[in-house]
Amino acid sequence: MIERDRILNNDDQRELSERERQILHKIVHLYILKASPVGSRFLSKYIEKEMKLSPAxxxxxxxxLEDLEYxxxxxxxxxxxxxxKGYRFYVNSLQSFEKLNSEExxxxxxxxxxxxxxxxxKNASKILGLLSKYLGIVKFPHLRDLxxxxxxxxxxSSTRxxxxxxxxxxxxxxxxxxADCEIDSGDLDALSIYINERxxxxxxxxxxxxxxxxxxxxDMINTPLVRLFTESIEKIFASYQSSERVHIAGTPNLLDYPEFETPERFKGVIELIEDEDVIIHLLDNIEYKDGVIISIGAEHENIVMSDYSLIKSTYKMGSATGTIGLIGPKRMNYGKMITIVKYVSDYLSKHNDYN
Structure with a gap:
């Protein structure tokens, strides 16, 4: 399932005609392929087998379409x-998605x-980066749910x-x-049985x-051992509270795209990667939702992401849920990227290590 958000815009006052939809789809498709503005003369020749339209x-x-801000x-x-808005139309109108080849x-x-x-x-983030040629991101699950x-x-020892x-x-x-006193082995055995039962x-x-x-x-409520446990409960569970981790791979990939050739755009890439809190927030927004979620440019709450698209999905690790995704320029092959994210998330959920 693909979760398709859309931009709410005051200019959505009418539906596009079928011809407008086809042409808009071609414009976005060509721009994704060529990374250069699409002219009317070139577009007329490109679609002449499907429809005969003069350059005028x-x-x-x-x-x-420009007046409608697509x-x-x-x-x-x-x-x-x-x-x-044009990219959002394109993503929402995708009818098929590229499959991974045998090598992939x-x-x-x-x-x-x-x-x-x-x-x-960690390897999942690497394979996401390798296959997509963008940033591959994996947010580790909350251990608290396991x-x-x-x-x-x-x-x-007598006290440890x-x-x-x-x-x-x-x-x-x-x-x-x-412990601040010797641990009684009999109390230890009894406590072990008690807590495992409950x-x-x-x-x-x-x-x-x-x-x-x-x-x-x-019955052991007043024993030193139980007091030790009760007083140390925060320490015992501190590891799962601080386990919210993100792994990012494929940083050099973004620098190969013309969108990030200027020093300003390059700086934006570095700032994005270095701010782990931003990444966690982006991925947290879909915690526990099924399917693939796509966010484009201004749809992100954070202005840092205005030049990027994010494709993300959840995976299961036992009873816990984590998130994977990829970040790249808005000019990306969405049909292939959606397939990559969905396949990797499904693979992680089904992997034998998690069962």
């Missing part, structure tokens, strides 16, 4: 280029079949304790606790929010 008629239609007229050229499919499987889950997600499968309490949280999707988190098969966030109530019913 074509100019009139293009003028109407295309614009650069000062240095007689041709037209798409506006954000092999590259995805080879890249995403290596390493643990953290490396897998289900606890087992809790191990391992005594390291290792807590091992075994989560779904083969995630392991450990934390060391230091905390397994529940998400981390539930345990953090309800641990005090859960442990209050225990």
């Amino acid at each position: 008629t074509m100019r009139n239609i293009m003028s109407d 295309i614009s007229h650069p000062h240095t050229s007689a041709g037209r280029i798409p506006t954000d 499919l092999s590259a995805v499987k080879k890249t995403l079949s290596q390493g643990d889950s953290d490396n897998l997600l 289900i606890i499968q087992k809790i191990e309490l391992i005594q390291l 304790l290792l807590v091992v949280l075994a989560l779904e999707s083969k995630q392991i988190r450990t934390v060391t606790l230091e 905390l397994t098969a529940k998400p981390l966030k539930f345990i953090r929010d309800n641990f005090a109530d859960i442990i209050r019913d225990s």
